[in-house]
Every structure is written in C-alpha cells, then in structure tokens.
Amino acid sequence: MKKSFKLENLDCAHCAAVMENGIKKIEGVHDVSISFMTRRLVLDADEGRFPEILKEAGVICRRVEPDCFIKE
C-alpha cells in the first residue's frame, strides 16, 4: 500500500535523508521517499502492518528532528 503524508516542521535536509534511511530499515517497508522541499513522505509498505510501520516511522522522525511529526 502506498500513501503520502506531510511532515510538519521538517527543517533540515540532511535530517530528511537520515529519516529516509531509518524508515527504509523498518520491516515491511517496500519503499520510502522524503522530499525536503515539499515536506512530503511517501510510504510504500505492507498493508497489514501499515499502522504500526507508520508509528515507528513517526518515532524515527522525532528522534532525528525533535519537533517533526507525521500528519495525514
């Protein structure tokens, strides 16, 4: 399943790359891409585990940039 989200308070381009790499490693993620310019996160992951994966991705984002969060 592929879905697009908005990353609020994404301020650093390097962080976006770090987040992308981190999320890629979550189990069940087929592909992920973060665009720093549009603050958009496109997540392609297993349908069954999607909500959990999204949650984990949120944790990764916060860890890289403390006030950054994923918005639908």
Place this chain on the structure above:
Amino acid sequence: MSVTLNKKQRRSLYRIIAASVFFAFAVLLSANGVYPKLYSSYAEFLLFLAVYLVIGGDVLLRAGKNILHGNVFDEHFLMSVATIGAFCLGQYPEAVAVMLFYQIGELFQSYAVEKSRRSIAELMDISPDHAYIERDGVIVSVNPGELQVGDHIVIKAGDRVPVDGVVIAGSSELDTASLTGESLPRYVGVGDQVISGCINISGVLHVRVAKPLSESTVTRILELVESAAGKKAKTEQFITRFSRYYTPAVVAAAVILAVIPPLLLAEPFPVWIERALIFLVVSCPCALVISIPLSFFGGIGGASRSGILVKGSNYLEALSKTDTIVFDKTGTLTRGSFSVTEIHPVGMLESELLAYAAHAEAYSSHPIAVSLRAAYQQTVSTSDLTDVSEHAGHGITATYLGRRIAVGNAELMQELGVNTEKDSPSRQGIHVAVDGRYAGWLVIADTVKPNAVYAVAELKKLGIRRVVMLTGDSSDVASSIARELGVDEYYAGLLPQDKVSVMEEILTKQRAGKTAAFVGDGINDAPVLSRADLGIAMGTLGSDAAIEAADIVLMDDDLMKIISAIGISRRTMHIVFQNIVFALGVKFLVLILAAFGVANMWEAVFADVGVAFIAILNAMRTLKIMR
C-alpha cells in the same frame, strides 16, 4: 522582497540581535582592558561564555540529544566541538563569532528554503476553493470535493473551473496559462470540455460535471508534481550517498590533523587543534544536501508552470542527456486531422467542385467528409439533397440540385463506369463525378503542424543527433512528410506492436550515457511510451493510459514544448553542477588552506553556511521559467 519570518525564525533573529549587541559589548570591554587586573581573564571568560550560551545553547542541546540517539556526525555536533575547542584554546571571541555566524547563516538558509517552498506552493496554487452548484433553481456554494458526476455547476467570471466537465450553456474564454503555459485565452462554448484549474475570464458557464475532484485534471497535476520528488535523479542519490562518507572522512582527517603533525613535527598542539577545528566547521555537507534537491524541484516546478509535467527528477536528468528523439507521426508531428490540400477540377471551377463534394457528403461523419465540409467554408444545406447512398469503403453517391454526384475513390469511379483522368492519382485522391462525367479530384491529407519544421530544426540546433518518425502510413506518404519535416529517418507501415520493436532496436543502438525519448500523442502509444528511456506524452490531459505510461506529459500538443522541456532540463542540470563544483571547490580550498594554517575560523564558517546560502540562491534560479 518582502520579508516574512515564521515564529521560529523570528525567535532566532531576536536571539542573534541580542547576542550581537552583547558580543560587541564584550569585545569592547576586553579590548580596552577595563577589567580589574586580577580578575581579567575570569571576567572575560564568563562574559563570552554567557554570550556563547545565549547564541549557541540550543545547538549544544541538540548535539547532546543526537549523541544520545546515536547520530554523532551532524552539524550541531560539529559546531559544538569546534566552538568548545576554540574556547579551550582561549579564543573566546572566535568561538562566539563562529556560533553567531553559524546561526545567522542558518537563519538565512531557513528563510531561503521557506521562500522557495512558498514559491513552489504558489506555482501549485491551481486548486479551486469553491464551486457553485445549481440545486432546484437555487445556486449554492459548495466544496469542490462534494461535486458528483452529472451535477450542474455554474462558473462565474473570475472563478477557477473546479472540476472537469462539459459546457451545457453559455460561452466564455478560459485562461489556461497555469495549466498549459499558453497565454492566449481559449474560447469555449456549448459542448466543449472544460478542464479544472483554468480560470474563467469573461462569461458565465453552466457545466455538467464529468469527473469528481479526485479524478479531475487539477488533482492529477498536483499529485504528479508532488510525487515527482519521490523519483530521485542519479545525481541526487549520489549526493546523499556522498555526504554519508564525506562528513566522517573530513572528521577523521581533522582528528589526524590534530594529533599527528604536532607529534611528528614537535609543534605546539593548539595550532594544529585549531586547524582541525576549522576542518570540522567546513565538513558539513548542507550546501549540497539542500541545494541539489531544491534545484531539481525548482526545475520540475518551473516546467509544470509552462505546461510540462515531469514525473521525477530522474526524468529531468534523462531528458538533459537525450540525443535521439522518436516521434509518432499522427497527432504529434501532424495535426491528426485531415484537410483538403489540393483541388483539381476538370471542366468546372474549384469552388463548384468543392460545393458538389461537400454537399454529397453532407450527412457523413467520416473524417474525409468533415474535411470536405471544412474546406467548403460555407453552410452546407441539405434541402436540395436526396438519394444519398453510401458505398462502403468506396464513397458516396447522392442527388443534389437534380444532378447525380459521386464522391469516392478510383474503385467507385470504376464501378460507375466513369473514366478518371490519366494524371489523376489512383490512390490518394478523392474523385468526383457529376451526372456520370468526371469532374476532378481533391487531395486530402493529414497536414504537418505549422511549427513542426521549425521544431525539428530547433531540435537539431540543440544537438539532438537523430530525429526519427514512426508511422502506420504507407511509405509514400511517410517519405514525403519526412522530407518536408527534415527528420533523419522514418519507419512506415507500422502496426502498434511494430512500434515497440522499432523503439527497442533504436534503444540498443544508443550510445552509453545518452538517452532516447519517444514522443507520442498517447492514444495507442502507451507500450512504446513505457518502453523508451523517456516517454513523452503530448496534449493528453484527457488520456489516462498515456499519463500513466509517460514520464513527461506535455499539456498541449505544441511541439515547441519539447524544446522548452529540453532547455529546462539542461538548465537545471547546469545549475546542479554549478552548485556541486562551487560548494565542493570552496570547501576543499578552505580545507587545504586550513591544513597549511592559512584559513581562519571566519573563512571556515563562510565555507559552511555562506556557501549553502549562495547555493540555495543559485538553485532557486531553476524556478524561473524559460520562454
């Protein structure tokens, strides 16, 4: 330039101003030596430490947090180590100044990024915010998302068309510039399709909704452009990978620089530690990490504004390397509609011949009939027309004003026992007979688009090595059109599946590092579009399959869009390389100078945030549209 800062940026600005004043005060005090002798060094240290904490406290905090999370090599960490190092060496003013400059640079950077994000958002501001729907004779304003197929909406002058639909009453002119880049308004009347995102300029239009918002053009364009960033160009991927190695490498070099030379050369540690700290400041790859994706996005955004949708940075990169362009003929190089190109009457006037032909074909909807009526230019009256009968595949016979008219190919003439002239063409012509006597022939052909010859010449000028034309037409027709256009090669008599194999053959002959693009109008080109290195669909806002299969979508069928698309792609790549060379050049220069002890902290800070700022400004140039 109006400056609007967000909350975070404003806070940062106030802090920078406060710290600057405080800093100037501290520098003055220490320069004049006003401290009581005994306490001077302590007082100085405390004063600068206070300024340092005001300006750099958050950086220290972030660095600490990130280390706890296992991300050691980020810019906060590097800045913290560099400035704390400077403090330890007793260079208080330098430490504070470096942090101050870093923060000013960050503010500029954040402002520039925000501004470019906003210009992109503006570019994308084509979605309608309301729609007027007619319910039981009353017009109410609704959210465009609520509209359903079949609804009757009213579009007032000055409003955006909310969803795709068909005009059922009224007429007006539409400004399609934000979709197609075309500045001339387009006239629409009853029965015409209207595309969402256009602006209604003059009259009131009553429109029946053909697609809900989620399937309308406006939504599709926004989705295409927004998800474009997902497909990253090779250069972009390279930079991300590069920066992953670059920072640790420079940090390792810094450690070596701090330890080895003093031990080997028996020189004082502080000198080399300072040089190592400069290395740390320079090591941040921000300039590249921000400016390269920004350049690509700017290019994509600028292109979309001129009616060229690029589905990913990788395609923009591929387009800049295209040296072979393969065109599907019909609808791309030619109009895809027939028109009368030659009239050869025998024993009557041209206008007479045309009048007979147009009237005989008055009821037919065959493309040839349509072109005959279009060429006649006057209204075709059917009142004097009787006995119309169609001879399938051959033509039509009818009685008009009491005369027997036959319009059709050579077979029809033969069937009716009419002798055609010797020099009349046997295949391409449409023959006309009146009362059993041969009256002449007309040539009906698919005409070349007005600017096609010019466009092919321009492509050559841009350095496109091969321009190829594919067509299902016979070899005769293909060769004359190919000659007229000036294309290098043509393949005629192709079925749709043949086009794929021809494309494959062309692809195997491509030189390494160069790409071959296919341009088609998309109606049955989807397989070739997806097979080519780069599929360009033309004038196909309506065709879903083509939009799916193509990598680049031109919103109208203007061939010159290909020229501008290539121009935009090359310009973008040019700016990308400028930034790579500039950023790495300055950084390496400062690193070398620092290793020999020539560069100071100030230059190091410039090599970090200054370069990033300049690179961002440069990247923003890609947003500008070329005409």
